[in-house]
Amino acid sequence: MARERVMIVDDEESIREWLSIALKKEGYEIKCAENGEQALELYKKDRFDAIITDIRMPKLDGLELLKEIKGLNPSANIIMTTAFGSMESAIEALRGGAADYITKPFKIEEVKLRLEKIMESERLKRENIYLKAVLKKKEGEKKIIGKSPAFMKVLAMVDKISKSDSTIMIYGDSGTGKEIIAKEIHNRSNRVDRAFVTINCGALPETLLESELFGHKKGSFTGAIKDKAGLFQVADKGTFFLDEVGETSPGTQVKLLRVLQEREIVPVGSTSPIKVDVRVIAATNEDLEQKMDDGVFRKDLFYRLNVIPLRIPPMKERRTDIPLLTDYFLKKYCTKMGVPLKKISSGASQVMMRYSWPGNVRELENAIERAIVLQEGDTIRIGDLPEKMIQETPKQVFGSLKEKEKEAIASALEETAWNAAKAARTLGIHPSTLYRKLKRYGMDKK
Ligand SMILES: Nc1ncnc2c1ncn2[C@@H]1O[C@H](COP(=O)(O)OP(=O)(O)OP(=O)(O)O)[C@@H](O)[C@H]1O
Numbered sequence: 001m002a003r004e005r006v007m008i009v010d011d012e013e014s015i016r017e018w019l020s021i022a023l024k025k026e027g028y029e030i031k032c033a034e035n036g037e038q039a040l041e042l043y044k045k046d047r048f049d050a051i052i053t054d055i056r057m058p059k060l061d062g063l064e065l066l067k068e069i070k071g072l073n074p075s076a077n078i079i080m081t082t083a084f085g086s087m088e089s090a091i092e093a094l095r096g097g098a099a100d101y102i103t104k105p106f107k108i109e110e111v112k113l114r115l116e117k118i119m120e121s122e123r124l125k126r127e128n129i130y131l132k133a134v135l136k137k138k139e140g141e142k143k144i145i146g147k148s149p150a151f152m153k154v155l156a157m158v159d160k161i162s163k164s165d166s167t168i169m170i171y172g173d174s175g176t177g178k179e180i181i182a183k184e185i186h187n188r189s190n191r192v193d194r195a196f197v198t199i200n201c202g203a204l205p206e207t208l209l210e211s212e213l214f215g216h217k218k219g220s221f222t223g224a225i226k227d228k229a230g231l232f233q234v235a236d237k238g239t240f241f242l243d244e245v246g247e248t249s250p251g252t253q254v255k256l257l258r259v260l261q262e263r264e265i266v267p268v269g270s271t272s273p274i275k276v277d278v279r280v281i282a283a284t285n286e287d288l289e290q291k292m293d294d295g296v297f298r299k300d301l302f303y304r305l306n307v308i309p310l311r312i313p314p315m316k317e318r319r320t321d322i323p324l325l326t327d328y329f330l331k332k333y334c335t336k337m338g339v340p341l342k343k344i345s346s347g348a349s350q351v352m353m354r355y356s357w358p359g360n361v362r363e364l365e366n367a368i369e370r371a372i373v374l375q376e377g378d379t380i381r382i383g384d385l386p387e388k389m390i391q392e393t394p395k396q397v398f399g400s401l402k403e404k405e406k407e408a409i410a411s412a413l414e415e416t417a418w419n420a421a422k423a424a425r426t427l428g429i430h431p432s433t434l435y436r437k438l439k440r441y442g443m444d445k446k
């Protein structure tokens with residue numbers, strides 16, 4: 001990571017040197033200027049995360065410098081150092097947009113603390129901007145599709161719970177859309193302008209997970225060279241999505257419970273808690289009741305999370321959504337790959353309608369994407385679908401042909417009042433073939 005850059009502006013050389021040595025030791029990159037004019041020149045040429053400036057200086061003084069820099073960059077962080085007793089200029093500085101002020105003579109600790117505060121808030125700002133950008137980008141390309149009764153129930157529930165701050169527990173098999181629903185809840189909430197932060201509880205080792213979630217103090221473990229804000233702080237006033245919460249280790253479960261109860265976090269290596277305002281949405285594809293019985297998931301945590309349970313039905317409970325999702329993904333991936341929109345043959349859509357979809361919407365999405373890549377013509381046929389799907393469904397697809405055949409035979413017999421010879425002729429088959437079929441299907445005159 002690039003080091004944070006600080007400019008020190010003071011007409012007294014001893015102060016510049018003393019500050020610069022002390023702050024370099026903290027890991028900052030330092031530039032110095034003797035007066036406002038020089039400082040302004042430097043500022044125009046370079047990027048600085050913070051500026052510490054004296055007020056009384058020859059040429060351009062601190063207050064004028066503040067005005068000039070704020071004119072160039074309204075979000076510049078400027079700390080003023082003022083002589084003891086000159087409260088008015090301190091107030092003027094704050095009015096002019098200074099981030100902070102320190103009264104001289106000051107201790108180096110004071111400067112460090114104020115700088116750290118500024119850098120931390122800058123980091124949070126950056127992370128927020130980044131997360132929002134990620135969110136916006138994804139939002140653009142992701143729509144929620146589904147009109148089946150089972151899915152409409154989910155959407156109605158989403159509508160009802162989005163505006164509240166209650167904790168939500170989303171249940172659903174893998175690929176059913178737990179994450180897309182969690183985001184939808186965030187997007188429809190009053191927190192939409194704040195971060196939506198996702199963490200996969202199963203993907204990180206316990207020590208890392210804790211410091212990711214709660215942050216850490218400098219020196220709390222090897223490699224912790226700076227204080228670091230936890231994701232719960234990044235998510236402040238926003239939404240926190242705890243994905244695969246069933247995978248959380250016992251130690252982290254205790255800490256999560258604490259956040260949910262107290263609404264505060266304690267960074268690793270710290271003793272002072274920090275208040276956070278987050279809405280928590282958790283998700284799992286596991287049987288948490290079973291995990292509780294096995295003693296690997298805490299009951300108290302479960303009840304804290306399970307305030308509003310929301311179950312996303314598997315694909316096989318909402319088959320009428322299959323054609324809608326198929327069309328949606330066809331459009332999405334044909335556009336993405338810059339090829340003309342492909343159709344899907346009726347055989348292929350029958351296979352899709354009958355398949356069991358253990359991987360749910362994600363499996364369907366992948367199947368369509370794959371078929372578009374493989375199929376060079378304009379129609380996706382059975383053969384373009386994954387082997388597994390074809391193997392699972394042929395009996396049923398041809399079963400439906402069988403049904404059609406039976407129907408045709410039955411109506412031919414009805415038309416001819418069960419005259420098999422005539423019926424065979426209308427069907428365009430040999431009478432002996434008809435007899436064989438009648439026997440196979442067990443069809444008798446009633
Ligand atoms: N109703 C839907 N409409 C459109 N796309 C959907 C829908 N449901 C899921 N998807 C898409 O399917 C994929 C899987 O969804 P998502 O990641 O939300 O599922 P999940 O339940 O979190 O899965 P996992 O358990 O594997 O983490 C994503 O690409 C998502 O955009």
Ligand SMILES: [Mg+2]
Nearest residue numbers: 175178179243
């Ligand atoms: Mg997921």
